[in-house]
Amino acid sequence: MNNLNEYLGGRIFNTTELNDEQIELLLSIGGKKINAIENNVCQRCLMMVKNNSKLIYCRSCINLGRISERDQLIISPAEALFSDRSPSLQWSGELTIMQKKASEELIMAYNTGVNHLVWAVTGAGKTEMTYPLIERIISDGKRVAFCSPRVDVCIELFPRIQAAFPQVSIGLFHGKSEETYSLTQIMISTVHQLIKFDKAFDVLIIDEVDSYPLAGNEMLEKAIYKAKRPTGNLVFLSATPPKRLIKDVENKKITISKLYQRFHTYPLPQPKCHMLFKSSDYFRINPRIKLKIKKLIENNERFMLFFPKIPAMLKFSESLKIIFPELSFVDVSSKDEQRLDKVSQFRKKEIQAILTTTILERGVTFKNITVIVIDADAKEFSKTALIQIAGRAGRAKESYDDEVHFYYQSYNRQVKQACSEIKYLNRQASK
């Protein structure tokens, strides 16, 4: 086996994925062989297996390949020796005083092995805040995984972290990736990939911990704890943390850093609210929205349009083509296989506008854009989603005052709460 690194690092394999020689080698260097299903619990994803068919198999993690009661798993050794690369951080930026404080708190949590939550407003520079911690982990010869529930976020994170730590081995892994896994000191991956690991990482940084599909997904939550080494710790990052973690903070089970300020110290753009008296697709496109789009096109300004549902977006997209044939734009959703390419087209400024569902509500950063939410009162837009979407604007120092517009027919609870929470966060930041 000349590509041994592809198998190492606390990975879980079904023996059917390996040949005899590979199994023998992995066992000889400290790998473990276990039954795939033990006491009705799947040993890969730790979910209960329902005993309702002749051959018992795990339905929960079946997307990663079926494992049944007849199967055995091999867990490859998690120990790894990384050569000393200190000082490893090659980032030329500078942390603000607030970011620095949070980054010191992260190192403190790492030293004491306590799990830590960073509650930072959108655009606070969460990723950069973790650099001193990652540097420390590297210099200690330890291993870190930086994970997000969303593929798009992982793809955006990878080049940034690679540029900050150019001499450190780093891998990007997700379901859509064609790159094969290899043991690296830094792994960027979707949370889903963690199901395939056992006690593998000294530190796991989980970005956007409140977002789909992680929020409320028992299997993924278990995967995070399972992939961590017993001596390691977890770092959760979020602009809108789930109640469960806030409770853990209140009960002193985990520690917290709070950041109300964006990295460029300017406030979050306060959404401008527009009540529509007719639906957003009235006359194909509601005249007030149409006027706004017309102005954006005339001024050659780039913009994002958010929709609650795919059909509404596609209908709007058709109308847009008819009314503004000169506008170059794409539409993306979770079901769109070309999503990553289209987002990259928008990022490279090859097109002026992007129509999207909540799939791009977080994790993506564009400079100099106007953000518009169509039907902000729809049930698909929770308070959290609206805050995240508004947070797409004003992320760059040179365009800190990008505009955010909410269009709706009823000024309901979620719109009201999102607007007042943004106001509150800005007030806290200016104190």
Ligand SMILES: [Zn+2]
């Ligand atoms: Zn399973």
